[in-house]
Amino acid sequence: MSPDYLVSILKPMLEGARATILLFVIAIVASIPLGFLLTLAVNSKFKPLSWLANTYIYLMRGTPLLLQLLFFVFGLPLIPVIGEYLVMDRFAAAALAFVLNYAAYFAEIFRGGLLSIDKGQYEAAQVLGLNKWQTTTRIVIPQMIRIALPALANESVTLVKDTALLYAVAVPELLHFAQTAVNRDFTIVPFVMAGIIYLLITAVLTLVFKWLERRFHYV
Known part of the structure; x- marks a missing residue:
């Protein structure tokens, strides 16, 4: 396989991969805080709120x-009356x-x-003499993060791999361009290159979480 061919398929x-990384960053930045809020809701003494949070977690983890993805991309616009207002990119x-x-999933990790x-x-x-807020921010949250970090790292690696599901809803991402090259050129090289790119992304992510684990080791 010539270097010119490798360069020609590497660019797209x-x-x-940029779309893959962008989706990962959006999902991590938004879902971790939302997951923590869900954990607080699950543990709330206000039973209706706790029930709603538990039901939400059950639905999202159980389907x-x-x-x-198919529902949000193709199903939302079909909802009667309000569907036309739910059309998005x-x-x-x-x-x-x-997200x-x-x-x-992050809510369950935090709850654990x-x-x-x-x-x-x-x-x-x-x-x-610490009040509830000080206890939560200075003692509970740092220890919770330290305990949850290995599970968060594992779930984050899974998230990177799950971004390949964008292929199913026709959003151009890493796997889409690899499949296009394979169909066009009748070679598995693009799949191998895609695998290498995924491994590089997860390797960087693993290093980041190992650094965080060392940072929180003595909390």
């Missing part, structure tokens, strides 16, 4: 992400589906982190 594939609709889906914190931590905070 890098364009696709396939691909189905949710396919990438935006897909990003919304990813709402992964927020449910909260449950792992010893009750004595709260009692010690009271003895030290």
Whole structure:
């Protein structure tokens, strides 16, 4: 395989990788805070709010992400009366589906982190005279993050790979350009290059999370 051919297919594939990375960044930046808010809602003493949050998490985790993508991209405009107001760019609709889906998974990860914190931590905070806000921000959240980081890292790597589902809703991304090159040139080289690009992205992500784990190790 000539270097010229590799360069010729690398350019569009890098364009696709940009869409992949952009979707990942949007999903992470939006779904992690939303997931934390969902965790707070689940643990709320206000039962209707807790029930709604639990129901939402159950629905998003209990149905396939691909189905949710199809619903947000193609289904929303078909809703009677309000459908015409819900039409949006396919990438935006897909990003919304990813954010709402992964927020449910991150909520469960955060909930597990909260449950792992010893009750004595709260009692010690009271003895030290810390109020509820100080206890949450200075003691609970840092420890919760430290406990949840390995699971967050694993879910984030899964998110990178799940971005390939954009292919199913005709949003040009890395896999789309790889498949186009394979169909055109009858060679598996584009698939191999796509795999390498995915591995590079996940390698960088893994290094970032390992750095974060070291940072929170002594919290």
